[in-house]
Amino acid sequence: MIRFADGERAAFREVFDGLWPMCLALATRSLRERADAEDVAQRSILKVFDQIVDLDRRRDGVAWALTITAFEVLTLRKQRLRRREDDVDIDPIDAQPTPMDRLAERELYDHVRDVIGELSERDQHALQSMLLGETPRGEAARKRRFRAIERLRAAWRKAHG
Amino acid sequence: MVDVEALAGRAQRVAARSRVRMACRIAVVIVPLACLSLANGGQVGACACLGAALFAVAAYHRWRDRAGVDAVRTGLLLGAVPLVAALGLNACGMQCAPGWAITEAEVACFAAGAIAGIAASLLVARTPRDRRRRWVSTILVASLTAALGCVGLGAAGVLSTLVALVASASVVWIPVALRAS
Numbered sequence: 001m002i003r004f005a006d007g008e009r010a011a012f013r014e015v016f017d018g019l020w021p022m023c024l025a026l027a028t029r030s031l032r033e034r035a036d037a038e039d040v041a042q043r044s045i046l047k048v049f050d051q052i053v054d055l056d057r058r059r060d061g062v063a064w065a066l067t068i069t070a071f072e073v074l075t076l077r078k079q080r081l082r083r084r085e086d087d088v089d090i091d092p093i094d095a096q097p098t099p100m101d102r103l104a105e106r107e108l109y110d111h112v113r114d115v116i117g118e119l120s121e122r123d124q125h126a127l128q129s130m131l132l133g134e135t136p137r138g139e140a141a142r143k144r145r146f147r148a149i150e151r152l153r154a155a156w157r158k159a160h161g
Numbered sequence: 162m163v164d165v166e167a168l169a170g171r172a173q174r175v176a177a178r179s180r181v182r183m184a185c186r187i188a189v190v191i192v193p194l195a196c197l198s199l200a201n202g203g204q205v206g207a208c209a210c211l212g213a214a215l216f217a218v219a220a221y222h223r224w225r226d227r228a229g230v231d232a233v234r235t236g237l238l239l240g241a242v243p244l245v246a247a248l249g250l251n252a253c254g255m256q257c258a259p260g261w262a263i264t265e266a267e268v269a270c271f272a273a274g275a276i277a278g279i280a281a282s283l284l285v286a287r288t289p290r291d292r293r294r295r296w297v298s299t300i301l302v303a304s305l306t307a308a309l310g311c312v313g314l315g316a317a318g319v320l321s322t323l324v325a326l327v328a329s330a331s332v333v334w335i336p337v338a339l340r341a342s
Contacts, residue, residue: 053180
């Protein structure tokens with residue numbers, strides 16, 4: 001990668017053949033749909049080659065390329081999530097929750113409770129006060145609440161992706 | 162199913178475009194230098210021509226490879242020495258004399274050019290590989306930058322700077338080249 005970034009055009013094929021399977025494997029592992037994974041891998045490999053001339057030679061090139069792929073995976077997930085939210089806003093037909101919706105909601109609550117249960121007691125208190133709508137008293141309480149949310153987010157990501 | 166060959170072709174084109182874009186980014190430095198030279202009393206045509214030539218040379222070397230990127234950076238930095246000297250001379254109200262007369266301005270330009278030339282050769286001599294090509298690129302870019310800087314002082318200023326820069330760089334370079342061969 002460094003040789004290609006330094007101007008050795010002949011190294012292109014070697015770099016491409018090395019990176020493409022890695023990007024595709026990471027995208028395939030991260031996304032369920034094969035088509036999505038291929039799209040993401042293509043986008044990320046093009047992005048890698050778009051930025052390769054500015055590659056920092058002190059850093060690991062492969063790790064950099066995989067970071068771009070991971071970022072593309074996250075972007076796709078966010079887009080999907082946003083689209084789903086938009087669909088809910090646009091399509092208010094049948095606003096009554098179905099038994100399946102209720103079941104899914106209950107499962108979701110159970111998952112949230114489990115994840116919160118894994119947090120420290122202090123974090124649980126901070127989250128509880130937030131859920132009860134209490135305003136944090138002072139800077140320390142506000143920071144504690146913020147950190148608790150961050151930890152909850154990290155724990156959720158670890159458990160459910 | 163992904164057509165890997167088509168994707169490779171696209172990636173290659175993207176990389177080539179990105180390299181051109183990176184090479185052209187040097188305009189961010191060269192355009193202000195040309196404007197500075199214009200503000201220093203240079204003629205519009207001369208500044209534009211020298212600026213365009215400097216941009217073409219710098220962009221080509223940057224596009225070619227990393228050694229070219231380094232050479233352009235060094236050349237611009239060292240070419241800025243006569244440029245700053247010319248700005249200082251102009252600020253003091255000194256101009257080069259017409260004809261072949263030697264005034265303080267020519268001497269100052271000569272000294273600034275010599276400093277830039279010696280420094281360029283010494284810096285390039287330290288690099289591990291492609292020294293000869295780097296040296297030529299660095300001197301070319303430094304000369305054009307110096308000429309762009311001194312154009313406001315008159316033809317004698319440009320000439321004395323260029324002669325000093327190339328001559329001093331060559332004198333310092335000869336032992337390095339002999340040792341390498």
